[in-house]
Amino acid sequence: MIRELTIASRLGGSNPDSNARLRSAVDAAKAANMPSDNIDRAIKKGAGELDGQILEEIRYEGYGPGGVAILVECVSDNRNRTASDVRHVFSKRNGAMAEAGAVAWMFERKGYLTLEADQGNEDEMMELAIDAGADDVKGDGTIWEVFTSPEDLYKVKTAIEAKKKKVSSAEISYIPKNTVNVGADSAKTLIALIDALEELDDTQHVWANFEMEDSVMESLR
Numbered sequence: 001m002i003r004e005l006t007i008a009s010r011l012g013g014s015n016p017d018s019n020a021r022l023r024s025a026v027d028a029a030k031a032a033n034m035p036s037d038n039i040d041r042a043i044k045k046g047a048g049e050l051d052g053q054i055l056e057e058i059r060y061e062g063y064g065p066g067g068v069a070i071l072v073e074c075v076s077d078n079r080n081r082t083a084s085d086v087r088h089v090f091s092k093r094n095g096a097m098a099e100a101g102a103v104a105w106m107f108e109r110k111g112y113l114t115l116e117a118d119q120g121n122e123d124e125m126m127e128l129a130i131d132a133g134a135d136d137v138k139g140d141g142t143i144w145e146v147f148t149s150p151e152d153l154y155k156v157k158t159a160i161e162a163k164k165k166k167v168s169s170a171e172i173s174y175i176p177k178n179t180v181n182v183g184a185d186s187a188k189t190l191i192a193l194i195d196a197l198e199e200l201d202d203t204q205h206v207w208a209n210f211e212m213e214d215s216v217m218e219s220l221r
Contacts, residue, residue, distance in 0.1 A: 001029045002042045003075040004204055007057050009046030020111065020153045024171045057204075060086045061098045064193050066186035068210045069103035070095065071174055074202040082202045089200065093193035106209055107174040110135070111153030113146040113160070114168045120144070132159035143168070147175065176209030187216050 004025045012019035016026050022043070029039050044050045058079060060072040076082040090097050113134075120128065122139060129137045129146045133156050136147045148156045150172050157170045182190055190210065197206045 001025065001032060001034060002038065003055060005029060005039060005042035006046035007055055007075045009043045010048075010055070011046075011057065014043050014047040014049075020150055021172050023154050027170065058082060059100075059104070061100060061103045062086075062090050062095050063098060063103070064093075064095045064208065064210075065189045066180060066182045066210070068180050068182060068186075068190055068208050069106045069176070070194070070197070071104065071107060071205075071207045072197050072203060073205040073207075074200070075204050076202045082200075085200050085202065086197065089193070089196045093196050094189050095193050106178065107176055107207060109150055110173060110175045111148035111150050111156065111170070112173040112175065113148070113153070113157055113170045115144040115146070115160070115165060116168060117142055117144060119165045128160060128163055128165065129156070132156045173205075174207040176207070179209050179211045182210045182212050182216065184216050184219055187212055187220060191220060 005022070008019060008022040008025045012021055014022070016023040026039060026043075041050065046055075055075050055077055056079065058074045058076055060074065060083070062070050062072070064070050072086055074082050074086070087097050089095070115125070117139065119125065125139065125144050125146075126137050133152050134146045134148050138145045138147075146156065146160070153170060153172065157167050160167055190208075194206055194208060197203055
């Protein structure tokens with residue numbers, strides 16, 4: 001969380017009101033009960049107001065089993081170490097690294113919010129989100145997903161919460177434009193690859209463009 005606060009401040013400025021990514025990082029840090037002093041220190045370090053190690057954001061691309069496209073976002077103080085770690089995981093877990101731009105075009109950077117399904121029915125949630133400035137709303141019976149432009153994420157979140165609705169999460173995300181259906185033969189290997197990438201110390205986020213049938217998901221439990 002400290003790395004995300006630092007890099008968000010470095011890339012977009014130290015004011016959460018005008019930096020949606022930083023606002024998301026601050027909210028996540030507060031939800032995890034991080035002390036305010038730690039949050040402020042990380043933001044100031046990113047803004048160059050304090051001395052400290054130089055962090056950079058690096059994005060790696062690759063493929064997993066079944067041709068699934070994978071984006072790995074890292075924050076690192078040693079590019080060579082991080083690249084080696086990511087490459088090793090792809091190789092060990094039946095994946096393959098790809099050149100920059102090979103899979104990034106399959107994703108779209110969006111603001112992404114979730115609400116529990118009991119926050120409203122389809123008509124209510126659609127009207128509420130669109131009136132708030134969202135681009136789209138989807139539901140699967142368990143959660144509502146609300147998609148916005150990155151710049152409008154917190155404007156939409158604030159408008160939804162003003163209607164007494166509880167937003168479970170809000171973040172800047174990479175949403176796949178199309179998905180690949182993964183069958184039982186590839187599912188376990190794919191999830192092992194994604195888990196291993198997420199466990200790397202420098203990894204901040206992992207996105208992939210797959211979906212699975214309920215029966216396949218059940219077999220993984």
